[in-house]
Amino acid sequence: MTPDSGSINLDEKFAKFSELWSPKVVGRLNDMHIKIAKVQGAFVWHAHADTDEMFMVHKGTLTIRYRDHAVTLGPGEIHVVPKGVEHLPVAPEECQIIMIEPAGTLNTGDAGGERTVAEPSWI
């Protein structure tokens, strides 16, 4: 049994932590991690040079700002940030999100800084 060999119940997973902008791994899909995070406010502008990044909203509203436009997501909506494109995740109120990207992808991408989570833990 791997940690994700049964069903992954998102409500149960989100109930296990409260910190913001701190992604947790809930599953693995080939070389990709399925991560969840609680977010509120603005993150940091960054890009991922080597990979696309998929966002889904579980609860709340998330805006992905680009330099020239923005995409806003609610529950039941998906958005893929293209590889290499600068973006800024913003949530006016606390929002629960799902992200899928290669294991090892840093949350802050090329920007680094104090909000970087080098090795997100499984939850």
Next chain:
Amino acid sequence: MTPDSGSINLDEKFAKFSELWSPKVVGRLNDMHIKIAKVQGAFVWHAHADTDEMFMVHKGTLTIRYRDHAVTLGPGEIHVVPKGVEHLPVAPEECQIIMIEPAGTLNTGDAGGERTVAEPSWI
């Protein structure tokens, strides 16, 4: 603009087709396709020799049967079928699902047969 450069609204996408067991592509994440399907009844036993396969439920209930156990998913639940493991998706009533797997992955895996959709269309 690629087909998925904005937000992908799942309710809008599911409203565009009615056929069962006919996956449609709604987005791309690196070399993977984000697909959706409406399913009801039992599919066919099959495995994917080269890849894991991620399932999420948008509406309804989906059971992934294995030879020795089963995993049942509702909305807000995720399951990853491991590479090479035989499985049978079953839905007692019509169910709307999201799947993520490498582009080119056949819905019937190694089983083939008349329910194979060789090249699912974008929707």
